Amino acid sequence: MITAEEIRRTAKQYDCFYLYEEKVILDRIGALVREFPYTHFLYSMKANDNQAVTAAILRHGFGADCASPVEVQRAELYGVPREQIHYSAPGKTDRSIRETLNQCILIADSVNEVAKISRIAEEMGQRALIGLRIDPDYNYNEEDGNALPTKFGIEYSQVKEHISDWLKDPNLDLIGIHIHMHSQELYWPRLAAYQDAVLQVADELIEEYDFPMSFINIGSGVGIAYGRKDEPCDIEALGGSLTQKWRAFSQRHPDIQLFMETGRFITGKAGLYVTKVIDRKVSRGKTFLILAGTMNGFIRPVLARAFTKFAGGYSDTPMEPLFTKTDAFPLWCVSGDGRTIEERETVTMAGNLCTSADIIAEDIEFRKLLPGDLVVIRNAGAYASVVSPVQFSALPRPAQIMIREDDQRALLEEKEKYASRV
Numbered sequence: 001m002i003t004a005e006e007i008r009r010t011a012k013q014y015d016c017f018y019l020y021e022e023k024v025i026l027d028r029i030g031a032l033v034r035e036f037p038y039t040h041f042l043y044s045m046k047a048n049d050n051q052a053v054t055a056a057i058l059r060h061g062f063g064a065d066c067a068s069p070v071e072v073q074r075a076e077l078y079g080v081p082r083e084q085i086h087y088s089a090p091g092k093t094d095r096s097i098r099e100t101l102n103q104c105i106l107i108a109d110s111v112n113e114v115a116k117i118s119r120i121a122e123e124m125g126q127r128a129l130i131g132l133r134i135d136p137d138y139n140y141n142e143e144d145g146n147a148l149p150t151k152f153g154i155e156y157s158q159v160k161e162h163i164s165d166w167l168k169d170p171n172l173d174l175i176g177i178h179i180h181m182h183s184q185e186l187y188w189p190r191l192a193a194y195q196d197a198v199l200q201v202a203d204e205l206i207e208e209y210d211f212p213m214s215f216i217n218i219g220s221g222v223g224i225a226y227g228r229k230d231e232p233c234d235i236e237a238l239g240g241s242l243t244q245k246w247r248a249f250s251q252r253h254p255d256i257q258l259f260m261e262t263g264r265f266i267t268g269k270a271g272l273y274v275t276k277v278i279d280r281k282v283s284r285g286k287t288f289l290i291l292a293g294t295m296n297g298f299i300r301p302v303l304a305r306a307f308t309k310f311a312g313g314y315s316d317t318p319m320e321p322l323f324t325k326t327d328a329f330p331l332w333c334v335s336g337d338g339r340t341i342e343e344r345e346t347v348t349m350a351g352n353l354c355t356s357a358d359i360i361a362e363d364i365e366f367r368k369l370l371p372g373d374l375v376v377i378r379n380a381g382a383y384a385s386v387v388s389p390v391q392f393s394a395l396p397r398p399a400q401i402m403i404r405e406d407d408q409r410a411l412l413e414e415k416e417k418y419a420s421r422v
């Protein structure tokens with residue numbers, strides 16, 4: 001657990017910052033490895049690209065689920081072998097295919113994209129290692145319902161139409177499939193049913209089309225408890241169900257590797273965001289706290305409030321990874337000077353950007369904070385710094401600090417990260 005003292009100490013140096021806890025990351029990795037013994041994991045690098053966080057995960061034998069050439073290059077730099085780097089995203093450009101063709105398994109996202117990869121491989125005089133992202137005839141939310149349109153993957157009927165040609169293409173080594181339909185699921189039976197559907201697709205492609213499959217990437221889905229009423233996903237039950245199915249499946253098809261992706265499950269609970277009270281003011285009877293770096297440092301609490309407000313007071317319709325639910329980001333506080341804060345008040349918390357949209361809480365009951373005190377937001381380890389508009393107004397970026405398992409602090413201001421992105 002990160003202590004108030006730790007937070008206070010860091011706040012002497014920074015006005016807003018993320019604190020990550022390696023111990024939480026390692027505990028979550030341990031739980032996955034224990035419950036899914038036949039599964040190889042791919043870390044979804046877009047969830048948190050901090051170097052200390054990424055290194056802590058990839059050091060433990062995880063492969064990488066990448067969504068861009070830069071992520072592929074980073075995974076390679078961390079020493080991840082090519083067959084464990086899956087590059088899956090819609091709309092890959094010629095350039096992004098050319099840059100990554102020799103470094104990863106390209107997961108083709110459309111019929112056009114398969115042709116594009118084949119053409120580029122031929123131009124480069126290489127064979128491309130590819131998988132197919134398949135959009136199965138499966139309705140994730142209603143098992144009996146019809147499959148719905150989506151921008152992701154190749155519709156299953158189109159896969160069946162083209163697969164024999166793709167398997168014969170001299171420029172392609174088609175070796176696996178990827179199916180990912182849903183994130184932030186807490187109800188394990190729904191994930192288990194979906195995993196069944198994935199294995200059925202695999203079975204059918206192998207049996208009916210002689211697909212020489214060497215991997216199945218079963219996607220992600222396991223969520224985390226954000227709100228107070230959320231029950232954590234029962235990964236023991238899900239792991240038991242998948243293990244049983246996989247044993248039967250791999251008796252029929254012994255040489256296939258099973259991959260599972262995960263981003264938020266390992267990082268989401270491992271991060272806190274801290275922002276300092278810079279000013280206090282009263283406007284026509286309403287008390288405002290002005291905080292350092294809210295919308296620009298960690299946008300999701302601002303979005304949670306905005307979605308809720310414009311949905312008429314409450315919203316539970318997720319739009320991952322920007323909005324999960326109304327109460328996803330509980331606020332907590334730490335005094336800057338170590339005093340105990342007893343007094344309470346009704347307050348509105350706003351950020352220091354020049355826009356009235358920058359509000360994380362309006363007219364809430366909270367402890368009475370003064371300039372120098374700190375507001376702490378939990379669940380800030382995934383889709384937090386990476387989705388926030390840190391360039392807005394050229395204000396300082398939040399620092400990102402990892403508290404290591406051995407309690408040594410690794411400070412990563414991540415200047416080089418920006419350099420490598422340009």
Ligand SMILES: *Cc1c(COP(=O)(O)O)cnc(C)c1O
Nearest residue numbers: 044180183184220261262263264
């Ligand atoms: C973002 C993403 C993930 C990670 O999702 P989490 O909810 O963070 O586990 C996995 N697979 C794909 C294809 C993704 O786009």
